[in-house]
Amino acid sequence: MNDELLTIRQMCEKFGVTPRTLRFYEQKELLAPLRKGQTRLYTRRDRARLKLVLQGKRFSFTLEEIRRLLDLYHVGDQQYTQYKATYELALKHLAELEAQRAELDRAIADLKEQLAWGARKLAELERLQNAGAAE
Numbered sequence: 001m002n003d004e005l006l007t008i009r010q011m012c013e014k015f016g017v018t019p020r021t022l023r024f025y026e027q028k029e030l031l032a033p034l035r036k037g038q039t040r041l042y043t044r045r046d047r048a049r050l051k052l053v054l055q056g057k058r059f060s061f062t063l064e065e066i067r068r069l070l071d072l073y074h075v076g077d078q079q080y081t082q083y084k085a086t087y088e089l090a091l092k093h094l095a096e097l098e099a100q101r102a103e104l105d106r107a108i109a110d111l112k113e114q115l116a117w118g119a120r121k122l123a124e125l126e127r128l129q130n131a132g133a134a135e
Contacts, residue, residue, distance in 0.1 A: 004044075005034065005041040005042065005043060006041070006042045006046075006047070007039065007040070007041065007042075008022055008033075008039075008040050008042070010042075011042050011046075011047070011050070014047070015047075015050055015051070015054065017050075017054075022040070022042075022050075025050065025053060025063075026040075028063050028067060029067055030049060030050075030053050030063065030066065030067055030070065031046050031049055031050060031053075032046065033046055049070055052066065052069075052070065053066050053070075056069070059090065059093055059097075060093050060096065060097060061089065061093060065089060068085075069082060069085055069086050069089065072085055
């Protein structure tokens with residue numbers, strides 16, 4: 001399958017994306033499939049790029065950041081520039097994700113505290129209603 005050309009349907013099945021997604025990535029210059037009439041044919045290079053795009057998105061890279069990193073492949077320095085830029089950007093995104101996680105942890109703790117207060121308040125009000133109904 002390495003040198004095989006894939007149709008849009010095959011790409012969608014292989015990577016779990018929609019045709020619309022592939023066309024969008026093509027429009028954003030992330031993919032450049034071959035054309036045979038109206039048919040898009042995806043090469044090994046397109047498959048590798050799509051894999052990197054999907055991984056970058058998972059790590060919260062923007063499409064523009066991904067495009068810039070992919071464009072560094074052809075710099076001619078055995079991908080040093082590409083790897084270095086990717087590494088530095090990944091460090092930045094890791095710090096952002098960790099900050100988001102810390103904020104989520106704080107929000108979860110606060111919500112649990114509020115829910116505990118609400119449960120106590122509801123139990124108290126329930127006791128008062130039951131006591132009032134018993135009289």
